[in-house]
Amino acid sequence: MIEARERKDSISEEVSLGGLETTVGFLLRLAQVAVFKDLLAALKPFDLRVTDLSVLLVIEATPGLQQRVIGEVLRVQRSNLVTIIDQLEARGLVRRGPVPGDRRAYALSLTVAGEALLQKAKAAHAQHDRKVLDALGKVDKAQMLAALERIAAL
């Protein structure tokens, strides 16, 4: 059984990934999955997913935004955003108000309850973000952000 444990423990160290392990793309995926998993866990007490928090943050920053705009900046198809906003609205966190001069669109804003929940969620998010930043090590945050932005624009 010692033999078995040694075999199992050594897998991630001894099995070569054929160069994949020194690839930015592969580690980028592992890192992104880990970050989302960690943030999702941090948001669990508030019953919010990562996208929900993103939506609330954007609306808080610019009340009156239309769904289309939120979809654009968050890279979410406007059709997929409908259900997300529906749920936030049903929970009384977000309000779909009228847009003066355009009866097709909605002006989104946070309710008092939404604002209150967001504040708590932001505290959890800040704690999560601190963990991520600590993991940067020698890499400067600003340079990391710049690098990720350039990669995102490939």
Added chain:
Amino acid sequence: MIEARERKDSISEEVSLGGLETTVGFLLRLAQVAVFKDLLAALKPFDLRVTDLSVLLVIEATPGLQQRVIGEVLRVQRSNLVTIIDQLEARGLVRRGPVPGDRRAYALSLTVAGEALLQKAKAAHAQHDRKVLDALGKVDKAQMLAALERIAAL
């Protein structure tokens, strides 16, 4: 219409993301999506997805590997790996051989055709990887990999 164009062009610059834009997690997602999209396009001529290439690379590096091990190192559930290997095997790229002393498992290896296709795919991958590395800018590759590894271990 000038007004309309200006409104549209300015969205990504003028609409605040509520702090999200200076967050490692958010940009990590955008970067990862872009990298996978770019790599997928690069692999299109060979009809390979990103995971397919990863599997081929790992098998090439260590012929005789079992599916379970590949799933572990690539973070793919062994049940989801079945179809992936099925397809590669059906295309004559991968072979499921016997494992001496364990008739439950398969020893995976590349066929001649699989090896040949992989060489071409590797060239395309190298070109893609070069683009990603160029986007790193001032960030040292080794330090970036180390940072991503630490984030992945959150």
Added chain:
DNA sequence: TATTGTTATACTCTATAACTATA
């Protein structure tokens, strides 16, 4: 009893087309 590969299934995320009511 535990493990390998397998099957079946479900759930989330994402993508596309078409509809409505407005503009």
Added chain:
DNA sequence: TATAGTTATAGAGTATAACAATA
């Protein structure tokens, strides 16, 4: 004609449980 929101649907990717054969 074009646009905002909506509906329906389909496709990935991922996750879980249970099974047969074998250890």
